Amino acid sequence: QVWLVESGGGLVQAGNSLRLSCTSSDSGRALSLYAMTWFRQAPGKPREFVATTNRNDGKRNYGDSVKGRFTIFRDNANNMVYLDMESLKPEDTAVYYCAAMLTLTSDYGPTNTHSYTDWGRGTQVTVSS
Numbered sequence: 001q002v003w004l005v006e007s008g009g010g011l012v013q014a015g016n017s018l019r020l021s022c023t024s025s026d027s028g029r030a031l032s033l034y035a036m037t038w039f040r041q042a043p044g045k046p047r048e049f050v051a052t053t054n055r056n057d058g059k060r061n062y063g064d065s066v067k068g069r070f071t072i073f074r075d076n077a078n079n080m081v082y083l084d085m086e087s088l089k090p091e092d093t094a095v096y097y098c099a100a101m102l103t104l105t106s107d108y109g110p111t112n113t114h115s116y117t118d119w120g121r122g123t124q125v126t127v128s129s
Contacts, residue, residue, distance in 0.1 A: 001026075002025075002119070002120065002121055003024055003025050003026040003029055003118070004022055004023075004024065004025070004098045004099070004100060004118060004119060004120035005022065005023055005024075005025050005098075005120055005121075006020060006021065006022050006096060006097065006098045006120040006121070006122055006123040007020070007021045007022075007023075007123055008020040008021045008123060009095075009096060009123030009124045009125045009126075010124075010125070010126070011126045011127075011128065012088055012125075012126070012127055012128070013088075013127070013128050013129075014088060014089055014090055014127055014128065014129050015087060015088065016088055016127075017084070017085060017086045017087075017088065018085045018088060018125060019082055019083070019084050019085070020038070020082065020083040020085065020096055020098075020123060020125070021080060021081070021082055022036065022038075022080070022081040022082070022083075022098030022120060023079050023080050023081070024079050030076075030079060031074065031076060031079050031080070031081060031100065032055060032076040032079075033055065033102055033103075034055065034100040034101055034102050034103065034118075035052060035053065035054050035055060035100070035101040035103050035107060035108050035109035036052065036053055036072075036074060036081040036098065036099070036100055036101075036109065037049070037050075037051065037052035037053075037098075037099045037100075037101065037108075037109035037110075037111075037116070038050040038051045038052070038072060038083045038096060038097070038098060038099075039096070039097045039099060039113060040092075040094035040095065040096045040097065040125075041094055041095050041097065041122075042093060042094040042095075045094075046113075047097070047113045048063065048065075048094070049063045049111040049112075049113075050062070050063050050066055050070065050083070050096070051063065051066065051070055051071075051072035051083060052072065052108040052109040052110075052111070053072045053073065053074055053081070053108055053109075054105075054106050054107055054108040054109075055076075055103065055106060056076075056106060057073060057074045057076075058106065059106065059107070059108045060072055060108060061108050061111070063111070065091075066085075066092075069085065069086050069087045069088075070083060070084065070085050070086070071083070071084040071086075072084075081098065083096070085125070088125075088127045089127060090127045090128065090129045091127075092125060092127050093125060093126050093127050094124075094125060095122040095123065095124050095125075096122060096123050096124075096125055097119055097120055097121075097122045098119070098120040099113075099116040099118060099119050099120075100116070100118040101115065101116060101118075102118075
């Protein structure tokens with residue numbers, strides 16, 4: 001069952017900004033128990049790691065293609081995880097997915113898509129030139 005829900009995607013011009021959100025649709029699953037990670041997938045391409053943060057928002061990791069432009073952060077009290085995307089480029093066009101990793105540690109999530117079984121259905125981001 002899908003319990004993660006992404007939102008905030010849309011069509012933007014290159015150079016503009018967009019904020020994506022991810023939340024839990026299951027009242028029995030608190031995001032505070034999970035390392036949270038964003039991936040993206042463009043048509044015909046493999047799913048790509050974007051950003052991840054640990055349970056307490058104290059550790060982060062970013063893919064090289066977005067580092068310095070994207071920021072992941074979370075609000076556990078409101079069961080929300082965000083991805084702030086700045087200086088968007090046409091090559092950022094993709095479906096963006098939220099993924100969760102249940103953990104007892106303070107580690108952020110792995111970059112390998114195969115490490116995750118909990119995924120949202122994705123939200124489309126299209127950047128025009």
